[in-house]
Amino acid sequence: xxxxxxxxxxxxxxxxxxxxxxxxxxxxxxxxxxxxxxxxxxxxxxxxxxxxxxxxxxxxxxxxxxxxxxxxxxxxxxxxxxxxxxxxxxxxxxxxxxxxxxxxxxxxxxxxxxxxxxxxxxxxxxxxxxxxxxxxxxxxxxxxxxxxxxxxxxxxxxxxxxxxxxxxxxxxxxxxxxxxxxxxxxxxxxxxxxxxxxxxxxxxxxxxxxxxxxxxxxxxxxxxxxxxxxxxxxxxxxxxxxxxxxxxxxxxxxxxxxxxxxxxxxxxxxxxxxxxxxxxxxxxxxxxxxxxxxxxxxxxxxxxxxxxxxxxxxxxxxxxxxxxxxxxxxxxxxxxxxxxxxxxxxxxxxxxxxxxxxxxxxxxxxxxxxxxxxxxxxxxxxxxxxxxxxxxxxxxxxxxxxxxxxxxxxxxxxxxxxxxxxxxxxxxxxxxxxxxxxxxxxxxxxxxxxxxxxxxxxxxxxxxxxxxxxxxxxxxxxxxxxxxxxxxxxxxxxxxxxxxxxxxxxxxxxxxxxxxxxxxxxxxxxxxxxxxxxxxxxxxxxxxxxxxxxxxxxxxxxxxxxxxxxxxxxxxxxxxxxxxxxxxxxxxxxxxxxxxxx
Numbered sequence: 001x002x003x004x005x006x007x008x009x010x011x012x013x014x015x016x017x018x019x020x021x022x023x024x025x026x027x028x029x030x031x032x033x034x035x036x037x038x039x040x041x042x043x044x045x046x047x048x049x050x051x052x053x054x055x056x057x058x059x060x061x062x063x064x065x066x067x068x069x070x071x072x073x074x075x076x077x078x079x080x081x082x083x084x085x086x087x088x089x090x091x092x093x094x095x096x097x098x099x100x101x102x103x104x105x106x107x108x109x110x111x112x113x114x115x116x117x118x119x120x121x122x123x124x125x126x127x128x129x130x131x132x133x134x135x136x137x138x139x140x141x142x143x144x145x146x147x148x149x150x151x152x153x154x155x156x157x158x159x160x161x162x163x164x165x166x167x168x169x170x171x172x173x174x175x176x177x178x179x180x181x182x183x184x185x186x187x188x189x190x191x192x193x194x195x196x197x198x199x200x201x202x203x204x205x206x207x208x209x210x211x212x213x214x215x216x217x218x219x220x221x222x223x224x225x226x227x228x229x230x231x232x233x234x235x236x237x238x239x240x241x242x243x244x245x246x247x248x249x250x251x252x253x254x255x256x257x258x259x260x261x262x263x264x265x266x267x268x269x270x271x272x273x274x275x276x277x278x279x280x281x282x283x284x285x286x287x288x289x290x291x292x293x294x295x296x297x298x299x300x301x302x303x304x305x306x307x308x309x310x311x312x313x314x315x316x317x318x319x320x321x322x323x324x325x326x327x328x329x330x331x332x333x334x335x336x337x338x339x340x341x342x343x344x345x346x347x348x349x350x351x352x353x354x355x356x357x358x359x360x361x362x363x364x365x366x367x368x369x370x371x372x373x374x375x376x377x378x379x380x381x382x383x384x385x386x387x388x389x390x391x392x393x394x395x396x397x398x399x400x401x402x403x404x405x406x407x408x409x410x411x412x413x414x415x416x417x418x419x420x421x422x423x424x425x426x427x428x429x430x431x432x433x434x435x436x437x438x439x440x441x442x443x444x445x446x447x448x449x450x451x452x453x454x455x456x457x458x459x460x461x462x463x464x465x466x467x468x469x470x471x472x473x474x475x476x477x478x479x480x481x482x483x484x485x486x487x488x489x490x491x492x493x494x495x496x497x498x499x500x501x502x503x504x505x506x507x508x509x510x511x512x513x514x515x516x517x518x519x520x521x522x523x524x525x526x527x528x529x530x531x532x533x534x535x536x537x538x539x540x541x542x543x544x545x546x547x548x549x550x551x552x553x554x555x556x557x558x559x560x561x562x563x564x565x566x567x568x569x570x571x572x573x574x575x576x577x578x579x580x581x582x583x584x585x586x587x588x589x590x591x592x593x594x595x596x597x598x
Contacts, residue, residue: 023104023117027087027181029095029491044092044578045244045587051230053570053590054250058262058271061467062223062255065204069187070145071475071509073204074468076226077253080187081246082125082211086116086135087184088241091578091587094304094490097184098241101130101212107180111171114180118165123235124190124212132167135159137191139169139183145201147507151498155179175530178493188212214246227252244574247589258440267296272571273584276564278441279344286566295569295593300562304579306358308488309351311554312435312449314481317505317515320431321480324382325415327552332408333452334555337397343445348558350392354545355488356559362389362542362549369539373527374546380520382550390549392556405455412456424457432459436479438470475509483557484513491534492541496525500548514553521547569593 026033041047057077065073068080087097087105099105102116122130136159142149143156156179157172169183193210194201208217214236218229228251236242254271256262263281265271267288276282290296314321314330321327336350353361365388366374374385384390395401409419416426424431433453435446443462450460465473473479486499495511498504500521504512524544531537563582573588 021106023106023115025104026096026098027105027184028093028097029178029181033090033096033098034093035090035098039240041240041243042090042092042578044574044576044583046574046589047244049244049247049574049587049589050591051247051589052249053247054252055248055571055585055588055590056252056254056270056272057585058265058274059253059255060259060262061257063226064206064223064468066207066209066217066220067201067203067205069142069189069201070203071147072202074471076220078215078226078228078251079209080213081215081228081251082209082213082217083187083189084122084130084212084236085185085187086118087181089185091581091583094580095181097181100236100239100241101188102184105180105184110174111177111179112174113168113170114183115162115166115168116184118167120165121235122212124193124210125216125231126190126210128190128192129164130188130190130212131164132161134188134191135167135186136161137194138186138189141189141194141201142186147504147510148498150507151501151504151510152182152494153179154494154497156183173530175532176494177531178491178529182494214242215251218250223255225252225254245586247587248585249590251585260440266566269568273567274565275582275584276566279347279560280441282347282564283345290568297565297567297569299565299567301565301577301582302562303581305490305581306360306488307351307356307559308486309354309356309554310483310485310557310559311351312481312557313484313514313554315477315479315513315515316553317477318480320415320417320426323415324552325411326417327555329408329411329415329456330453331552331555332393332404332411333401333456334393334449335395335397335399335401335404335452336392336558337395338399338401339445339448340558341397343448344558348560351556351559352392353389354486354548355492355541358488358490360488360490360492360538360541360545362545364388366543366546367539369535370543370546373524373540373543377520377523377547381547385546385550389546390552401452405452408456419457422457423459430459431457433461433480435460435462435481435483436470436473437462437464437483438467439483440464442483474513477506477508477513477515482513484554486511491537493529496528496544500544501525516551516553518547518551 025037059077063074063076065075068075084101086102088100090096101118101122103119104117107114143153155172155176157170160168162168171179190210214231214234215228216231218227220226230249266274286298291298314327316322340346340348355361393404417424417431446462453460498511500512500516502517502522504510505515505517528540528544531540570590570593571588572591
């Protein structure tokens with residue numbers, strides 16, 4: 001997908017260890033990029049893919065904003081397609097990017113800066129050139145408008161415009177090895193456009209924004225649909241990084257009130273593509289003629305990137321969730337095995353690490369490399385961090401979890417909570433909590449968990465609200481418990497500050513939803529960011545994983561072994577898919593089908 005489509009997708013592709021180098025066509029975390037400067041196209045595209053056709057994709061909720069760089073309002077789906085970045089991330093090589101707006105990139109051996117030389121032919125949609133001053137403006141404006149960029153680019157000290165198409169970005173400290181790569185992912189915005197007529201990246205707008213990417217906004221039906229048209233005059237259409245991509249003539253995002261309606265629209269042929277997240281629907285919902293006749297295709301795709309963490313998270317800014325004993329008790333009350341058997345058709349595995357599915361996940365007891373980071377923190381972190389990695393409770397799937405509930409009750413009693421007339425109380429306070437949800441389908445998943453909590457004397461309930469209200473509640477940390485996902489790259493770095501650091505705990509719109517304020521976690525994040533080698537990075541990440549797990553910040557949920565796709569036969573993709581993402585819709589294209597088909 002294009003940059004900034006989702007923060008999670010962005011993080012899965014942008015990691016952290018580089019080598020010093022002179023002017024080059026690309027950057028890689030693991031030595032030199034696999035493709036030389038004369039490559040003609042990415043190996044995972046079809047360079048002969050035909051252009052044309054319309055793609056219809058479902059979006060949920062509504063939108064009131066065409067500025068996807070502010071945390072205010074609800075931004076329309078697909079907006080990243082109208083913007084270009086300095087570099088283009090490879091979807092097949094971990095931690096590798098090639099020049100897009102930037103023709104070359106270089107940085108000194110101490111990683112104290114990065115210099116981009118830009119292509120003189122780069123143009124915004126109005127024909128004006130993309131210049132170094134636009135890069136400088138974009139960096140500062142995005143940091144001011146969005147807490148994610150503020151945390152991600154915290155170590156940027158300033159910029160030097162060396163010429164109309166050359167810019168050096170200076171760092172506040174040397175040794176932050178991922179900064180050159182992630183600055184290459186900066187979306188470049190037109191300074192002239194955003195500096196006139198009272199426009200501001202801080203505010204929502206329904207004015208059509210000016211970009212430089214492969215698509216332009218053709219029309220909007222506010223809150224209901226947005227249609228993008230392929231830009232036939234796209235300045236980068238002949239570059240190697242764009243060959244075989246951006247093939248649909250139009251891409252239309254249709255908004256639906258909830259996912260159930262969106263699924264029905266897919267079956268009716270009103271929507272062309274769906275990435276299926278519901279195990280129930282995948283197991284039972286596709287028993288229809290269109291699938292049997294292979295007009296609606298079902299496919300699973302295994303990706304190489306890690307799974308990250310999806311979990312029930314608790315707002316530690318609020319009591320009683322500020323007590324790790326309470327949080328651990330809540331994990332003992334969750335019966336994943338019963339849920340997987342009865343609700344998920346056995347399709348999932350339990351997530352046990354914040355870096356699940358990669359070499360970055362801690363296992364067993366910490367080795368010498370991890371202890372180098374953990375020993376200086378002894379006394380600041382739980383003693384159990386130095387033992388076996390914290391593991392989730394495991395049940396037999398029968399629904400009988402009396403032993404687990406006894407363990408949970410003991411932890412709650414240790415935290416001062418006692419049963420009184422069937423209610424869990426501490427003094428005059430009754431333990432009540434609310435699961436804030438945006439997806440109605442999650443209610444059936446939370447319901448059995450709530451029944452277990454009620455057996456502990458906890459009064460728990462769910463509240464389902466619309467996406468706009470939900471995002472506003474998250475931005476202001478106005479919740480007890482929510483479902484959250486923390487996507488991870490194969491080489492994590494600066495984004496960890498936004499996820500877990502004390503500095504981000506009270507920043508509105510940040511990703512530290514849990515509200516972690518822990519000096520030991522802060523220390524490990526910096527060790528991770530400034531790791532001097534891949535080996536150090538892995539050890540520091542595993543140490544961070546252990547500390548996060550031993551503080552019981554989340555009740556881990558689950559992950560699937562592969563992506564599940566449903567799409568009508570008018571769509572197709574390269575036979576050789578990239579390893580790190582589905583490449584949808586960038587790499588896909590439209591094919592002719594019989595008139596009787598969808």
